[in-house]
Amino acid sequence: MKIDLEQNYEELRARVREITSKYPDEYWRQLDADRTYPSEFVDEFSRSGLLSVLIPEEYGGEGRSLSEAVAIMEEIQANGCNGGTCHAQMYTMGTLLRHGNEDQKQRYLTKVATGELRLQVFGVTEEHTGTDTTKLRTFAEKVPGGYKINGHKFYIGRGMYSDLMLLLARTTPLDQVKKKTEGLSIFIVEMKEAKENGQLDIRPIRTTMNHSLTEIFINDLFVPDENLVGELGKGFRYILDSMNAERLLIAGECIGDARFFIERATDWANTRELFDRPIGMNQGIQFPIARAYASMKAAEMVVKKGCAMFESGKKVGEEANMALLLASEASWEAGNVAVQTFGGRGFDANYDIERKFRETRLYQVAPISKNMILAFLAEHVLGLPRSY
C-alpha cells in the first residue's frame, strides 16, 4: 500500500470548480433562507459524471477510486457549496456495487450514472431506536412476488428529492435471530410511484441547516423480489460496507469546509484594518487560524491513509472512523475561528461563515455520532470493554 502525497487530482478539482463557480454564495444563501433543494446544482453535477465517478465504466460511470471521489466532495465544500445535498449517491455505492446483482446494476446504476435517476436516500435511522440500529422496527413481510414493508424512517436526508432509496428493514423478527445483526435486509425502492399511491408518505423536518431532512412513513409498500439486494437477512453487513466509504467521503467534505473557513478567515484577517493595521497582525487572530490549519492538515493525512487502505482492500474501520472524527472536529474548529476572525460579521448571513458553521456542525452527529466512533476505537482498537 502506498500513499501518494503528490497526487492532488487537480484535473478533477478543476472540473468541480467549473461547476461550483456557477453556484456562488448568493445561490446557497437564498436556498438556505428558503430551505429549498439545489435541484439545478445536483442535476448539473450528476450530468457531468462527477457524482458517479465510483460507478464502473461498464455501467456508464468513470470507474474512479475513493480518493478521487473524496477529492470531489472536498472541492465542492471548499468552494462554498454543500455536498450534503448529493453525497448519498457516492456512498450508497459501497452497498449496491458490492452486493447488488447484475440485473440491478443494469437497471439502476446505468441511469444513476447519466443523471436520469437520483439515488439520494439511504433509509436506516428510526425515531425510537436511533443509534441502536439493529432494533429498528420497519418490517418487510414476504408475500407472493416480493415483500410488503411497513414502518417509519426518521431523519432521512433528501427524501423528497430522490427517485431511489436504499432501505434497511427487518425480515426476521429480532427474537428469532441468533445475532441481532442478522435478519436485516436491504431493498431498492422506486420512490416515485410509491409516493403517488401513498405507500410512501414523506414529510419535511426543519433543521438548523438546509439539509432537506424528512421522515418517511411506509405503508404496505410492495417491493418485488428482484429489488432485494444480495442475500436475505445479510443487510446489516452490507450497509457496513457503505459506511466506511461514507465516513471517508464525509471526512473529505469536512476537510473542504475547513479549507473554506481558513481561506476566508485568512483573507479577512489580511484585509480588515483596525488600529491602522490588518487584524491578522495580531497573534490573537493569526494563531487560532494557524492552529486550525494544522488540525486540518493532520486530519487530511488520516483521510488519505484511510482511502489508500480502502483501495488496497484492507480493513479500514479504524482509519475511516478516525478520519471522520478528526476531520469533523477540524472543520468545526476552523469554523469557530472564522466566526471569531469575522467578529460581528461572523454571524451575518451575508458573509456565509454562519451558514457553513451550521452546516459543518452536523458531521459530529451524523452520519455517525462522535461517541459511537470513540466507542468503536475503545473496544475494537484498544481492547477496552464494550461500553454499551
Ligand SMILES: Cc1cc2nc3c(=O)[nH]c(=O)nc-3n(C[C@H](O)[C@H](O)[C@H](O)COP(=O)(O)OP(=O)(O)OC[C@H]3O[C@@H](n4cnc5c(N)ncnc54)[C@H](O)[C@@H]3O)c2cc1C
Ligand atoms: C441532518 C441529518 C441528516 C441525516 N441523514 C440521514 C440519512 O440520510 N439516513 C439515515 O438513515 N439517517 C440519517 N440521519 C440520522 C443520523 O444518522 C442520526 O441522527 C444519528 O446517527 C444519531 O441518532 P439519533 O439522532 O437517533 O440519536 P440517539 O441515537 O438518540 O443518540 C443521542 C445521543 O446519545 C449518544 N449515545 C447513544 N448511545 C450511546 C452509547 N451507547 N454510548 C455513548 N453515547 C451514546 C449518541 O451518540 C448521541 O450523541 C440524519 C440526521 C441528521 C440530523
